[in-house]
Amino acid sequence: MTGLVVGAVVLCILLGKWVLPDFLVGQLDLFTNLALGLMLVGVGIDLGSQRSTWCRLRALGWRVLLVPLAVALGSLVGAVGGGLILGLPLNESSAIGAGFGWYSLSGVLIAQIYSVQTGALAFLTNVIRELLAFMLIPVLAVKVSKLMAVAPGGATAMNTTLPVISRVTDADTTVIALVNGTSLSLLVPLLVPVLIGF
Amino acid sequence: MEFIFICLAAGGLIGFLRPPSPGVAKLVNYATMAGSFVLLVSMGAQLGANESVLADLGRMGIQAFILAATSILGSILLVRLISGKIERRLSAPVGEDSHRAGEDN
Numbered sequence: 001m002t003g004l005v006v007g008a009v010v011l012c013i014l015l016g017k018w019v020l021p022d023f024l025v026g027q028l029d030l031f032t033n034l035a036l037g038l039m040l041v042g043v044g045i046d047l048g049s050q051r052s053t054w055c056r057l058r059a060l061g062w063r064v065l066l067v068p069l070a071v072a073l074g075s076l077v078g079a080v081g082g083g084l085i086l087g088l089p090l091n092e093s094s095a096i097g098a099g100f101g102w103y104s105l106s107g108v109l110i111a112q113i114y115s116v117q118t119g120a121l122a123f124l125t126n127v128i129r130e131l132l133a134f135m136l137i138p139v140l141a142v143k144v145s146k147l148m149a150v151a152p153g154g155a156t157a158m159n160t161t162l163p164v165i166s167r168v169t170d171a172d173t174t175v176i177a178l179v180n181g182t183s184l185s186l187l188v189p190l191l192v193p194v195l196i197g198f
Numbered sequence: 199m200e201f202i203f204i205c206l207a208a209g210g211l212i213g214f215l216r217p218p219s220p221g222v223a224k225l226v227n228y229a230t231m232a233g234s235f236v237l238l239v240s241m242g243a244q245l246g247a248n249e250s251v252l253a254d255l256g257r258m259g260i261q262a263f264i265l266a267a268t269s270i271l272g273s274i275l276l277v278r279l280i281s282g283k284i285e286r287r288l289s290a291p292v293g294e295d296s297h298r299a300g301e302d303n
Contacts, residue, residue, distance in 0.1 A: 008235070009242040016246020032240040037205045039233030042226050044209020049217035063283060070276035078272020082265045097269045108237040109202065116244050117251050117258075123241065124262035125269070132270055140274070147284055151277040152270045176284070189206050 005104070006127060032112060039105070040189060053182050056175050064176055068183035071151055072191075075100055079125075092118050095196035099126040100154030100184045101133065101161075106192050114196045129154065133161050141168040150177045155188055157181035 057064060076097045083093020096118070099106025103126035111119025133152035141149035146169040153161035158181025165177045218226055245251050251258075 005238060009238050009245075012239045012242025013246035013252070016243035016248075017252065018246075020243055020247065028240045028244055031236060033201070035233040035236035035240065037201065037233075039230050039237060040202060040205035041209035041212075042230030042233060044206045044211075045213035045218060045226050046209075046223075046230065048210035048213025048215075049223070050213075051217065066280045067277060067284060070280050071273040074272035074274070074276030075269040076272070077276075078268040078270065079265050081272065082268030085268075086261050086264060088261075093265065096265055097272075104234045104238055108241050111241055111244065116241075116248050117254065119241060120245050120251055120255075121258050121262055121265070124258060125265040128262050128266035129269060132266055136270065144278075145281060145285065147281045148274060148277055151273040154269075154273065189202050193202055 009123070029112075032108065036108060036112065043105075043185065043189070047182060047186055050182060053178055057179050060172065060175060060179075064179055065183065067147070067150060067176055068180045068187075071154060071180060072098075072100065072184060072187060074151070075154060091196055091198040092121075094198075095192050096122045096125050098188065098191040098195050099129075100188055101126050101129045101156040102154070102185065102188045103127045103130065105188055109189065109192045110196055113193055118196075130156050130160060134164060137161060137164045138168045141165075146170060146173045147176065149173065150180050153177070153181065155181055155184040158185055 076094055079093045079097020080090060083090065083096075086093075092114075095110055095114075096106070099122050103123050106126050107119045107123025109119075110122045130153070133154070133156060136152045137149045140152070149165055149169050150157055150173065153165065156162075157165060157177040162174070162177055162181065166174045169177075
């Protein structure tokens with residue numbers, strides 16, 4: 001799926017460079033806003049209707065929420081650290097880190113609110129995060145601990161990387177991964193605009 | 199920015215107050231994917247039309263790898279810090295497990 005998405009974006013980059021007329025490129029903002037609204041309402045409905053996830057969370061204990069908190073904080077601190085190495089401003093690196101692997105939303109939000117260049121960097125960073133997560137999850141689960149396998153995926157732990165986590169860990173860890181992914185998915189549209197605005 | 203919060207909150211309220219039936223949930227999933235696809239197409243076209251971004255893609259790839267790696271490293275280290283507290287809970291029995299596996303991000 002990630003390959004398809006990257007392929008589609010590359011195709012559209014080529015279209016934008018050679019095929020689309022300038023006046024149409026200027027109208028893209030309108031389409032982007034409409035699509036963004038549609039997508040966010042859909043994501044909101046999905047998150048709001050997940051009562052069973054929150055019930056399972058109660059069964060495991062609220063302490064489990066420390067996992068998404070640690071993943072979020074670690075991701076932000078890590079991205080800011082990486083940004084310092086690269087000489088990026090704090091608002092850019094932290095907002096990119098707050099994508100938590102959700103490349104489609106974080107890239108577009110930053111491109112819309114801030115700049116296309118930083119949006120592209122956010123998109124690439126979060127695509128690479130997802131790809132690295134696929135490689136690291138089995139290794140971490142076997143070599144370190146099952147819980148550690150939840151960390152690399154970030155928000156993708158509720159969808160694309162969940163089958164991998166489920167395969168290499170156990171039922172409890174899979175539930176924690178689901179809670180982690182759901183919590184982080186809720187945080188992405190809240191944190192990215194706030195952090196990029198600083 | 200308000201637009202983002204309003205859309206998300208409106209969706210969250212709808213989902214919480216009137217959880218969709220499996221058929222409607224599937225439609226919502228399709229709509230979300232369609233929105234996501236349009237966003238990616240639009241972003242790709244905007245990137246293609248921006249010469250300075252295109253000229254910078256190689257350097258951007260290296261930057262993206264560093265940012266992704268440091269983000270993951272930070273997450274792993276902090277989860278490691280709290281893992282002792284959580285792993286004790288994992289031995290306690292919990293209810294049945296079901297996933298929303300296979301959905302796209």
